[in-house]
Amino acid sequence: MKTEQLLAALVADRAAGGRSLTRTLSLGLLAGGVLSLGLFFATLGVRHDFAAAIATWRFDLKIVAMVLALVVAFALCRALGRPVPLLHPGRYLLPLLALAAVAVAIELAVVPMDTWRLRLVGTNSLICLTAVPALSLAPLAAVLAMLRSAAPASPALAGAAAGLLAAATGATLYAFHCFDDSPLFVVTWYSLSAAIVVAIGWAAGRRLLRW
Numbered sequence: 001m002k003t004e005q006l007l008a009a010l011v012a013d014r015a016a017g018g019r020s021l022t023r024t025l026s027l028g029l030l031a032g033g034v035l036s037l038g039l040f041f042a043t044l045g046v047r048h049d050f051a052a053a054i055a056t057w058r059f060d061l062k063i064v065a066m067v068l069a070l071v072v073a074f075a076l077c078r079a080l081g082r083p084v085p086l087l088h089p090g091r092y093l094l095p096l097l098a099l100a101a102v103a104v105a106i107e108l109a110v111v112p113m114d115t116w117r118l119r120l121v122g123t124n125s126l127i128c129l130t131a132v133p134a135l136s137l138a139p140l141a142a143v144l145a146m147l148r149s150a151a152p153a154s155p156a157l158a159g160a161a162a163g164l165l166a167a168a169t170g171a172t173l174y175a176f177h178c179f180d181d182s183p184l185f186v187v188t189w190y191s192l193s194a195a196i197v198v199a200i201g202w203a204a205g206r207r208l209l210r211w
């Protein structure tokens with residue numbers, strides 16, 4: 001079979017089995033998420049002032065941003081998991097970037113300038129940089145395993161998308177422990193933590209998702 005015929009067959013198969021890929025990724029994410037949830041409760045746990053925190057707009061916005069990140073990352077991972085090259089994959093991130101920009105703008109507008117640095121650095125930056133990647137490892141391994149049967153057009157990009165999805169999962173869990181709710185902290189340190197996982201996913205995807 002020629003390469004062109006193989007690609008055509010794979011495209012037709014994935015077009016007919018889009019729901020299958022969605023289900024496969026969902027099962028992988030669920031399995032990895034359960035392991036990360038166990039690790040979360042064994043090592044971190046929910047912040048002690050959770051009842052008070054959910055009454056604040058900063059905490060609520062943080063959780064909304066994490067859920068949006070999960071949705072965006074899942075859609076991107078599903079799209080990049082197919083054998084059809086995806087044009088402009090960055091457009092999937094636009095809703096998340098828009099929310100981040102609005103949240104930061106509101107924070108800068110409502111708090112004094114002399115507190116910006118304190119809110120940016122926070123109290124848990126180093127913990128964030130280690131906890132989010134740690135909580136992302138199981139989802140990353142599970143999603144990569146699911147993608148191995150999906151024949152992605154770009155293994156590296158698919159791996160990076162898997163890393164983003166895993167990072168969103170880890171960050172969502174960590175958000176319930178983290179006491180730093182300022183959008184300045186969340187956008188900065190959660191993004192840096194996610195970048196670590198995305199890089200791991202990109203490198204792993206290059207090796208594990210080739211076909």
